[in-house]
Amino acid sequence: MNKAKKTRKQILEVALQMATATSLNDLTIGSLAVATDMSKSGLFSHFKSKENLQLAVLDHAYDLFRQIVTIPVYEIESPLERLNTLCDNWLDWYELQAKTCIFISASVEFDDQPGVVHDKIAQDLAKWLSFLISTVQAAIDEKEFIANADAEQFVYELYSLYLGSQSMIWVGLEDANHNRFKLALESLISRYRRI
Amino acid sequence: MNKAKKTRKQILEVALQMATATSLNDLTIGSLAVATDMSKSGLFSHFKSKENLQLAVLDHAYDLFRQIVTIPVYEIESPLERLNTLCDNWLDWYELQAKTCIFISASVEFDDQPGVVHDKIAQDLAKWLSFLISTVQAAIDEKEFIANADAEQFVYELYSLYLGSQSMIWVGLEDANHNRFKLALESLISRYRRI
DNA sequence: TGATAAAAAGCACGGTCGTGCTATTTTGTT
Protein backbone atom coordinates (compact mmCIF):
# COMPACT_ATOMS: atom_id res chain seq x y z
CA MET A 1 0.00 0.00 0.00
CA ASN A 2 1.13 3.52 -0.84
CA LYS A 3 2.33 5.83 1.84
CA ALA A 4 -0.45 8.15 0.83
CA LYS A 5 -3.13 5.51 1.12
CA LYS A 6 -1.77 4.41 4.46
CA THR A 7 -1.77 7.83 6.08
CA ARG A 8 -5.07 8.63 4.49
CA LYS A 9 -6.56 5.62 6.17
CA GLN A 10 -5.02 6.56 9.50
CA ILE A 11 -6.41 10.06 9.15
CA LEU A 12 -9.86 8.72 8.38
CA GLU A 13 -9.88 6.48 11.40
CA VAL A 14 -9.19 9.43 13.68
CA ALA A 15 -11.56 11.60 11.70
CA LEU A 16 -14.39 9.12 12.06
CA GLN A 17 -13.84 8.98 15.79
CA MET A 18 -13.92 12.74 16.06
CA ALA A 19 -16.87 13.21 13.75
CA THR A 20 -18.74 10.54 15.66
CA ALA A 21 -17.98 12.17 18.99
CA THR A 22 -19.09 15.60 17.80
CA SER A 23 -20.39 16.07 14.28
CA LEU A 24 -19.30 16.22 10.68
CA ASN A 25 -19.22 20.00 10.72
CA ASP A 26 -17.36 20.25 13.99
CA LEU A 27 -14.71 18.02 12.51
CA THR A 28 -12.38 20.81 11.65
CA ILE A 29 -9.28 20.50 9.54
CA GLY A 30 -7.18 22.22 12.16
CA SER A 31 -8.28 20.00 15.01
CA LEU A 32 -7.91 16.90 12.88
CA ALA A 33 -4.38 17.97 11.99
CA VAL A 34 -3.55 18.30 15.68
CA ALA A 35 -5.09 14.92 16.46
CA THR A 36 -3.11 13.22 13.72
CA ASP A 37 0.05 15.18 14.43
CA MET A 38 0.20 16.64 10.98
CA SER A 39 0.29 20.11 9.57
CA LYS A 40 -2.96 21.58 8.42
CA SER A 41 -1.82 21.88 4.84
CA GLY A 42 -0.22 18.45 4.80
CA LEU A 43 -3.48 16.92 5.88
CA PHE A 44 -5.52 19.14 3.63
CA SER A 45 -3.68 18.00 0.53
CA HIS A 46 -5.08 14.51 1.00
CA PHE A 47 -8.63 15.71 0.47
CA LYS A 48 -8.41 19.04 -1.40
CA SER A 49 -11.54 20.34 0.32
CA LYS A 50 -13.48 19.95 3.51
CA GLU A 51 -16.41 18.54 1.59
CA ASN A 52 -14.22 15.77 0.22
CA LEU A 53 -13.02 15.03 3.71
CA GLN A 54 -16.59 14.68 4.90
CA LEU A 55 -17.42 12.38 2.02
CA ALA A 56 -14.35 10.29 2.76
CA VAL A 57 -15.29 10.01 6.42
CA LEU A 58 -18.77 8.83 5.49
CA ASP A 59 -17.34 6.34 3.04
CA HIS A 60 -15.04 5.00 5.69
CA ALA A 61 -17.91 4.77 8.15
CA TYR A 62 -20.06 2.91 5.69
CA ASP A 63 -17.30 0.39 5.02
CA LEU A 64 -16.99 -0.24 8.72
CA PHE A 65 -20.75 -0.48 9.06
CA ARG A 66 -20.96 -3.12 6.38
CA GLN A 67 -18.11 -5.03 7.92
CA ILE A 68 -19.77 -5.12 11.33
CA VAL A 69 -23.44 -5.30 10.50
CA THR A 70 -24.15 -6.50 7.03
CA ILE A 71 -21.48 -8.87 5.82
CA PRO A 72 -21.62 -11.30 8.78
CA VAL A 73 -25.23 -12.23 8.01
CA TYR A 74 -24.77 -13.29 4.42
CA GLU A 75 -24.30 -16.91 5.35
CA ILE A 76 -27.46 -17.16 7.47
CA GLU A 77 -30.20 -18.93 5.58
CA SER A 78 -33.36 -18.10 7.45
CA PRO A 79 -34.43 -14.52 6.66
CA LEU A 80 -35.94 -14.10 10.10
CA GLU A 81 -32.79 -15.23 11.80
CA ARG A 82 -30.85 -12.96 9.47
CA LEU A 83 -33.03 -10.09 10.55
CA ASN A 84 -32.47 -10.82 14.21
CA THR A 85 -28.72 -11.04 13.80
CA LEU A 86 -28.78 -7.87 11.77
CA CYS A 87 -30.42 -6.05 14.66
CA ASP A 88 -27.93 -7.44 17.13
CA ASN A 89 -25.05 -6.31 14.96
CA TRP A 90 -26.70 -2.96 14.51
CA LEU A 91 -26.66 -2.48 18.27
CA ASP A 92 -23.05 -3.63 18.34
CA TRP A 93 -22.19 -1.03 15.79
CA TYR A 94 -23.71 1.59 18.04
CA GLU A 95 -21.70 0.38 21.02
CA LEU A 96 -18.46 0.17 19.07
CA GLN A 97 -18.90 3.75 17.92
CA ALA A 98 -18.90 4.98 21.51
CA LYS A 99 -22.65 4.94 21.79
CA THR A 100 -23.56 7.12 18.88
CA CYS A 101 -24.14 6.65 15.21
CA ILE A 102 -22.59 9.10 12.80
CA PHE A 103 -25.25 8.45 10.16
CA ILE A 104 -28.02 9.53 12.45
CA SER A 105 -26.34 12.72 13.61
CA ALA A 106 -25.18 13.46 10.08
CA SER A 107 -28.63 13.01 8.62
CA VAL A 108 -30.07 15.46 11.13
CA GLU A 109 -27.20 17.84 10.57
CA PHE A 110 -27.46 17.85 6.80
CA ASP A 111 -31.16 17.50 6.25
CA ASP A 112 -31.37 21.25 5.60
CA GLN A 113 -28.00 21.62 3.92
CA PRO A 114 -28.22 20.58 0.29
CA GLY A 115 -25.14 19.34 -1.50
CA VAL A 116 -23.17 16.22 -2.23
CA VAL A 117 -22.75 15.35 1.44
CA HIS A 118 -26.49 15.54 1.98
CA ASP A 119 -27.00 13.35 -1.05
CA LYS A 120 -24.49 10.75 0.06
CA ILE A 121 -26.07 10.47 3.50
CA ALA A 122 -29.51 10.05 1.98
CA GLN A 123 -28.14 7.46 -0.39
CA ASP A 124 -26.42 5.46 2.35
CA LEU A 125 -29.53 5.55 4.48
CA ALA A 126 -31.64 4.43 1.56
CA LYS A 127 -29.28 1.55 0.88
CA TRP A 128 -29.46 0.36 4.45
CA LEU A 129 -33.23 0.66 4.60
CA SER A 130 -33.73 -1.20 1.37
CA PHE A 131 -31.45 -3.94 2.60
CA LEU A 132 -33.67 -4.26 5.65
CA ILE A 133 -36.77 -4.20 3.50
CA SER A 134 -35.50 -6.95 1.25
CA THR A 135 -34.69 -9.07 4.28
CA VAL A 136 -38.20 -8.66 5.62
CA GLN A 137 -39.60 -9.36 2.20
CA ALA A 138 -37.57 -12.56 2.10
CA ALA A 139 -39.10 -13.58 5.40
CA ILE A 140 -42.51 -13.01 3.89
CA ASP A 141 -41.65 -14.93 0.75
CA GLU A 142 -40.32 -17.85 2.72
CA LYS A 143 -43.45 -17.84 4.84
CA GLU A 144 -41.78 -16.97 8.11
CA PHE A 145 -43.84 -13.79 8.12
CA ILE A 146 -47.53 -13.59 7.31
CA ALA A 147 -48.39 -13.25 3.67
CA ASN A 148 -50.12 -9.86 3.77
CA ALA A 149 -47.32 -8.21 5.74
CA ASP A 150 -46.05 -4.78 4.71
CA ALA A 151 -42.26 -4.96 4.62
CA GLU A 152 -41.82 -1.22 4.30
CA GLN A 153 -44.06 -0.49 7.24
CA PHE A 154 -42.10 -3.03 9.24
CA VAL A 155 -38.82 -1.33 8.44
CA TYR A 156 -40.24 2.10 9.12
CA GLU A 157 -41.17 0.92 12.59
CA LEU A 158 -37.90 -0.91 13.12
CA TYR A 159 -35.77 2.05 12.17
CA SER A 160 -37.93 4.33 14.29
CA LEU A 161 -37.40 2.13 17.32
CA TYR A 162 -33.67 2.23 16.76
CA LEU A 163 -33.69 6.00 16.52
CA GLY A 164 -35.85 6.26 19.60
CA SER A 165 -33.64 3.98 21.60
CA GLN A 166 -30.68 6.27 21.06
CA SER A 167 -32.60 9.46 21.68
CA MET A 168 -34.21 8.30 24.86
CA ILE A 169 -31.17 6.88 26.56
CA TRP A 170 -30.04 10.32 27.64
CA VAL A 171 -33.33 11.14 29.30
CA GLY A 172 -33.48 7.79 30.99
CA LEU A 173 -36.55 6.43 29.27
CA GLU A 174 -34.35 3.86 27.60
CA ASP A 175 -31.55 2.06 29.41
CA ALA A 176 -28.04 1.35 28.24
CA ASN A 177 -28.93 -2.22 27.27
CA HIS A 178 -31.63 -1.07 24.88
CA ASN A 179 -34.21 -3.16 26.65
CA ARG A 180 -37.14 -1.11 25.45
CA PHE A 181 -35.85 -1.47 21.92
CA LYS A 182 -35.50 -5.22 22.29
CA LEU A 183 -38.92 -5.54 23.82
CA ALA A 184 -40.55 -3.50 21.08
CA LEU A 185 -38.66 -5.41 18.42
CA GLU A 186 -39.88 -8.69 19.83
CA SER A 187 -43.41 -7.40 19.78
CA LEU A 188 -43.00 -6.12 16.25
CA ILE A 189 -41.71 -9.43 14.99
CA SER A 190 -44.40 -11.41 16.77
CA ARG A 191 -47.05 -9.36 15.05
CA TYR A 192 -45.60 -10.28 11.67
CA ARG A 193 -44.81 -13.84 12.45
CA ARG A 194 -46.69 -16.75 11.01
CA ILE A 195 -47.87 -18.89 13.91
CA MET B 1 -44.51 46.19 27.31
CA ASN B 2 -40.99 47.62 27.34
CA LYS B 3 -39.22 48.46 24.16
CA ALA B 4 -36.59 45.96 25.19
CA LYS B 5 -39.07 43.15 25.77
CA LYS B 6 -40.76 43.91 22.48
CA THR B 7 -37.64 43.82 20.33
CA ARG B 8 -36.37 40.83 22.27
CA LYS B 9 -39.52 38.98 21.34
CA GLN B 10 -39.20 39.99 17.69
CA ILE B 11 -35.62 38.84 17.68
CA LEU B 12 -36.57 35.50 19.17
CA GLU B 13 -39.23 34.91 16.58
CA VAL B 14 -36.73 35.36 13.78
CA ALA B 15 -34.12 33.43 15.72
CA LEU B 16 -36.41 30.47 16.17
CA GLN B 17 -37.17 30.42 12.47
CA MET B 18 -33.50 30.48 11.62
CA ALA B 19 -32.46 27.95 14.24
CA THR B 20 -35.26 25.67 13.07
CA ALA B 21 -34.22 25.97 9.45
CA THR B 22 -30.58 25.22 10.20
CA SER B 23 -29.48 24.51 13.77
CA LEU B 24 -28.85 26.15 17.10
CA ASN B 25 -25.14 26.41 16.43
CA ASP B 26 -25.54 27.72 12.92
CA LEU B 27 -27.70 30.48 14.33
CA THR B 28 -24.97 33.04 14.35
CA ILE B 29 -25.17 36.41 16.03
CA GLY B 30 -24.04 38.14 12.88
CA SER B 31 -26.58 36.49 10.63
CA LEU B 32 -29.34 37.07 13.15
CA ALA B 33 -28.38 40.74 13.30
CA VAL B 34 -28.68 40.99 9.53
CA ALA B 35 -32.02 39.19 9.55
CA THR B 36 -33.43 41.51 12.20
CA ASP B 37 -31.83 44.61 10.71
CA MET B 38 -29.86 45.39 13.81
CA SER B 39 -26.22 45.85 14.62
CA LYS B 40 -24.37 42.89 15.99
CA SER B 41 -23.60 44.59 19.28
CA GLY B 42 -27.10 46.01 19.64
CA LEU B 43 -28.54 42.57 19.32
CA PHE B 44 -25.87 40.99 21.43
CA SER B 45 -26.62 43.25 24.40
CA HIS B 46 -30.04 41.64 24.70
CA PHE B 47 -28.54 38.27 25.54
CA LYS B 48 -24.98 38.92 26.80
CA SER B 49 -23.76 35.64 25.36
CA LYS B 50 -24.51 33.18 22.62
CA GLU B 51 -25.39 30.55 25.16
CA ASN B 52 -28.06 32.79 26.63
CA LEU B 53 -29.41 33.39 23.15
CA GLN B 54 -29.70 29.66 22.58
CA LEU B 55 -31.46 29.20 25.89
CA ALA B 56 -33.85 32.01 25.05
CA VAL B 57 -34.63 30.49 21.67
CA LEU B 58 -35.39 27.15 23.27
CA ASP B 59 -37.58 28.84 25.86
CA HIS B 60 -39.46 30.62 23.14
CA ALA B 61 -39.85 27.39 21.20
CA TYR B 62 -41.16 25.57 24.22
CA ASP B 63 -43.74 28.28 24.88
CA LEU B 64 -44.94 27.96 21.32
CA PHE B 65 -44.95 24.20 21.56
CA ARG B 66 -47.15 24.28 24.65
CA GLN B 67 -49.46 26.75 23.01
CA ILE B 68 -49.95 24.59 19.94
CA VAL B 69 -49.73 21.08 21.33
CA THR B 70 -50.34 20.87 25.01
CA ILE B 71 -52.69 23.60 26.18
CA PRO B 72 -55.51 22.89 23.70
CA VAL B 73 -56.08 19.39 25.12
CA TYR B 74 -56.61 20.38 28.74
CA GLU B 75 -60.34 20.51 28.33
CA ILE B 76 -60.69 17.06 26.80
CA GLU B 77 -61.95 14.57 29.33
CA SER B 78 -61.18 11.19 27.84
CA PRO B 79 -57.47 10.42 28.19
CA LEU B 80 -57.46 8.41 25.01
CA GLU B 81 -59.06 11.21 23.06
CA ARG B 82 -56.60 13.59 24.68
CA LEU B 83 -53.78 11.40 23.49
CA ASN B 84 -55.10 11.34 19.96
CA THR B 85 -55.50 15.09 19.83
CA LEU B 86 -52.06 15.49 21.31
CA CYS B 87 -50.60 13.50 18.44
CA ASP B 88 -52.54 15.52 15.89
CA ASN B 89 -51.29 18.76 17.40
CA TRP B 90 -47.82 17.35 17.55
CA LEU B 91 -47.91 16.81 13.80
CA ASP B 92 -49.33 20.31 13.37
CA TRP B 93 -46.41 21.71 15.32
CA TYR B 94 -44.07 19.95 12.93
CA GLU B 95 -45.88 21.40 9.92
CA LEU B 96 -46.00 24.90 11.36
CA GLN B 97 -42.25 24.82 11.98
CA ALA B 98 -41.61 24.31 8.30
CA LYS B 99 -41.43 20.55 8.57
CA THR B 100 -38.77 20.22 11.18
CA CYS B 101 -38.63 20.21 14.94
CA ILE B 102 -35.98 22.22 16.67
CA PHE B 103 -36.01 20.01 19.73
CA ILE B 104 -35.10 16.96 17.73
CA SER B 105 -32.25 18.59 15.85
CA ALA B 106 -31.05 20.32 18.99
CA SER B 107 -31.04 17.13 21.01
CA VAL B 108 -28.90 15.43 18.38
CA GLU B 109 -26.67 18.46 18.12
CA PHE B 110 -26.07 18.81 21.84
CA ASP B 111 -26.06 15.21 22.97
CA ASP B 112 -22.28 15.28 23.05
CA GLN B 113 -21.88 18.89 24.10
CA PRO B 114 -22.33 19.23 27.85
CA GLY B 115 -23.50 22.49 29.34
CA VAL B 116 -26.61 24.39 30.25
CA VAL B 117 -28.06 24.17 26.76
CA HIS B 118 -27.70 20.42 26.76
CA ASP B 119 -29.36 20.29 30.15
CA LYS B 120 -32.25 22.46 29.10
CA ILE B 121 -32.96 20.34 26.04
CA ALA B 122 -32.90 17.17 28.10
CA GLN B 123 -35.18 18.79 30.63
CA ASP B 124 -37.68 19.96 28.01
CA LEU B 125 -37.71 16.56 26.37
CA ALA B 126 -38.21 14.88 29.73
CA LYS B 127 -41.11 17.19 30.50
CA TRP B 128 -42.81 16.38 27.24
CA LEU B 129 -42.26 12.65 27.60
CA SER B 130 -43.58 12.59 31.14
CA PHE B 131 -46.63 14.50 30.02
CA LEU B 132 -47.24 11.83 27.42
CA ILE B 133 -46.64 9.09 29.98
CA SER B 134 -49.10 10.60 32.42
CA THR B 135 -51.71 10.79 29.68
CA VAL B 136 -51.25 7.15 28.82
CA GLN B 137 -51.34 6.28 32.50
CA ALA B 138 -54.61 8.16 32.81
CA ALA B 139 -56.00 6.07 29.97
CA ILE B 140 -54.97 2.97 31.86
CA ASP B 141 -56.44 4.24 35.12
CA GLU B 142 -59.72 5.09 33.47
CA LYS B 143 -59.82 1.68 31.85
CA GLU B 144 -59.56 2.84 28.28
CA PHE B 145 -56.28 0.95 28.03
CA ILE B 146 -55.68 -2.54 29.35
CA ALA B 147 -54.73 -2.80 32.99
CA ASN B 148 -51.29 -4.35 32.61
CA ALA B 149 -50.17 -1.84 30.00
CA ASP B 150 -46.73 -0.25 30.27
CA ALA B 151 -47.15 3.51 29.83
CA GLU B 152 -43.44 4.15 29.46
CA GLN B 153 -43.02 1.52 26.82
CA PHE B 154 -45.96 3.00 24.99
CA VAL B 155 -44.40 6.45 25.00
CA TYR B 156 -41.02 5.09 24.01
CA GLU B 157 -42.64 3.58 20.95
CA LEU B 158 -44.75 6.62 20.23
CA TYR B 159 -41.85 9.02 20.36
CA SER B 160 -39.77 6.66 18.25
CA LEU B 161 -42.43 6.60 15.58
CA TYR B 162 -42.51 10.38 15.55
CA LEU B 163 -38.75 10.57 15.17
CA GLY B 164 -38.82 7.98 12.46
CA SER B 165 -41.52 9.74 10.53
CA GLN B 166 -39.38 12.84 10.26
CA SER B 167 -36.21 10.99 9.43
CA MET B 168 -37.70 8.85 6.75
CA ILE B 169 -39.57 11.51 4.86
CA TRP B 170 -36.42 12.60 3.08
CA VAL B 171 -35.63 9.11 1.83
CA GLY B 172 -39.18 8.54 0.72
CA LEU B 173 -40.06 5.72 3.07
CA GLU B 174 -42.49 8.04 4.82
CA ASP B 175 -44.76 10.43 2.92
CA ALA B 176 -45.53 14.05 3.67
CA ASN B 177 -48.83 13.15 5.29
CA HIS B 178 -47.15 10.93 7.85
CA ASN B 179 -49.28 8.00 6.82
CA ARG B 180 -46.86 5.41 8.11
CA PHE B 181 -46.77 7.22 11.43
CA LYS B 182 -50.55 7.34 11.61
CA LEU B 183 -50.87 3.69 10.68
CA ALA B 184 -48.34 2.62 13.28
CA LEU B 185 -49.94 4.83 15.89
CA GLU B 186 -53.31 3.24 15.21
CA SER B 187 -51.78 -0.18 15.58
CA LEU B 188 -50.00 0.85 18.77
CA ILE B 189 -53.18 2.17 20.34
CA SER B 190 -55.21 -0.85 19.31
CA ARG B 191 -52.71 -3.10 21.06
CA TYR B 192 -53.23 -1.18 24.29
CA ARG B 193 -56.91 -0.69 23.99
CA ARG B 194 -59.44 -2.46 26.16
CA ILE B 195 -61.84 -4.20 23.88
C1' DT C 1 22.46 5.09 -5.20
C1' DG C 2 20.76 8.90 -7.31
C1' DA C 3 16.98 11.08 -9.94
C1' DT C 4 12.32 12.18 -9.78
C1' DA C 5 7.90 12.34 -8.05
C1' DA C 6 5.01 12.52 -4.12
C1' DA C 7 3.96 13.96 0.49
C1' DA C 8 4.24 17.07 4.07
C1' DA C 9 5.22 21.54 6.14
C1' DG C 10 5.44 26.64 6.37
C1' DC C 11 3.21 30.63 5.70
C1' DA C 12 -0.23 33.92 4.44
C1' DC C 13 -4.82 35.39 2.86
C1' DG C 14 -9.59 36.94 3.56
C1' DG C 15 -13.62 35.79 6.25
C1' DT C 16 -16.42 34.99 10.16
C1' DC C 17 -16.93 33.98 14.85
C1' DG C 18 -18.10 35.72 19.87
C1' DT C 19 -17.43 39.45 22.73
C1' DG C 20 -15.75 43.49 24.93
C1' DC C 21 -15.47 49.00 25.05
C1' DT C 22 -17.05 53.54 23.96
C1' DA C 23 -20.10 56.69 21.70
C1' DT C 24 -24.60 57.87 20.10
C1' DT C 25 -29.41 57.63 19.74
C1' DT C 26 -33.86 56.55 21.60
C1' DT C 27 -36.96 55.83 25.40
C1' DG C 28 -39.36 56.74 29.68
C1' DT C 29 -40.16 59.81 33.61
C1' DT C 30 -40.52 64.05 36.10
Next chain:
DNA sequence: AACAAAATAGCACGACCGTGCTTTTTATCA
Protein backbone atom coordinates in the same frame (compact mmCIF):
# COMPACT_ATOMS: atom_id res chain seq x y z
C1' DA D 1 -39.18 70.16 27.70
C1' DA D 2 -35.25 68.47 30.23
C1' DC D 3 -32.85 64.93 31.95
C1' DA D 4 -31.54 60.20 33.46
C1' DA D 5 -31.58 55.66 31.85
C1' DA D 6 -31.83 52.33 28.63
C1' DA D 7 -31.23 50.66 23.97
C1' DT D 8 -28.58 50.56 19.98
C1' DA D 9 -24.60 51.36 16.99
C1' DG D 10 -19.56 51.68 15.85
C1' DC D 11 -15.38 49.77 16.17
C1' DA D 12 -11.70 46.69 17.41
C1' DC D 13 -9.70 42.45 19.36
C1' DG D 14 -7.98 37.72 19.18
C1' DA D 15 -9.16 33.25 17.60
C1' DC D 16 -10.19 29.96 14.32
C1' DC D 17 -12.00 28.70 9.78
C1' DG D 18 -10.99 26.77 4.79
C1' DT D 19 -7.81 27.13 1.27
C1' DG D 20 -4.35 28.65 -1.82
C1' DC D 21 0.94 29.29 -2.55
C1' DT D 22 6.03 27.95 -2.10
C1' DT D 23 9.54 25.27 0.05
C1' DT D 24 11.37 21.30 2.25
C1' DT D 25 11.32 16.61 3.39
C1' DT D 26 10.37 11.86 2.28
C1' DA D 27 9.21 7.87 -0.59
C1' DT D 28 9.57 5.40 -5.02
C1' DC D 29 11.88 3.17 -8.63
C1' DA D 30 15.34 2.94 -12.80
